[in-house]
Amino acid sequence: MDRTLILLKPDCIHRRLVGEILTKFERKGLRLVALKLIQADKALAEKHYEVHKERPFYGSLVSFLTSSPTVALVLEGREAVVVARNLIGATDGTKAAPGTIRGDFAISIQNNLVHGSDSNENAAKEIALWFTPGELTSFTPIDTPWVAGS
Ligand code: IDP
Ligand code: MG
Helix, strand or coil: CEEEEEEECHHHHHCCCHHHHHHHHHHHCCEEEEEEEECCCHHHHHHHCHHHCCCCCHHHHHHHHHCCCEEEEEEEECCHHHHHHHHHCCCCCCCCCECEHHHHHCCCCCCCCEEECCCHHHHHHHHHHHCCHHHCCCCCCCCHHHHHCC
């Protein structure tokens, strides 16, 4: 089982899409390990998007992520990183395929509603950035053999 860090970014909260988007991840079969509503400070946002610090949109991106609360969650399941990225869709909402979260709900590049880790290695780093070990739960949902059978 793999884990991924998902952020429902400030635009998702403002647009009241939290429930609808969480449902998409749950329905797919990914399970919740951790979940919280948090207003990221500048240090957290800068660290989270550190890989983009030389990009022209970095300042705007950090302002966006610190502007309002974010829902941070950790999801677990088979190939969780790839499964979540496929559900989220391409970065630019205008290019994201219909049926994906961004394809259905976004038309912006920056305000694209959701973040999903792009590798297992980055997922581990991002989970440690947003959550303390004590906030991560450990349990086996009773439907696991039905959902995750390989
Ligand atoms: P991803 O979220 O699909 O992995 P990344 O390339 O990692 O996309 O970019 C991180 C975030 O930075 C995007 O989700 C989006 O919010 C923002 N972003 C990416 N490219 C641009 C751009 O060209 N202009 C403005 N914002 C951008
Ligand atoms: Mg990325």
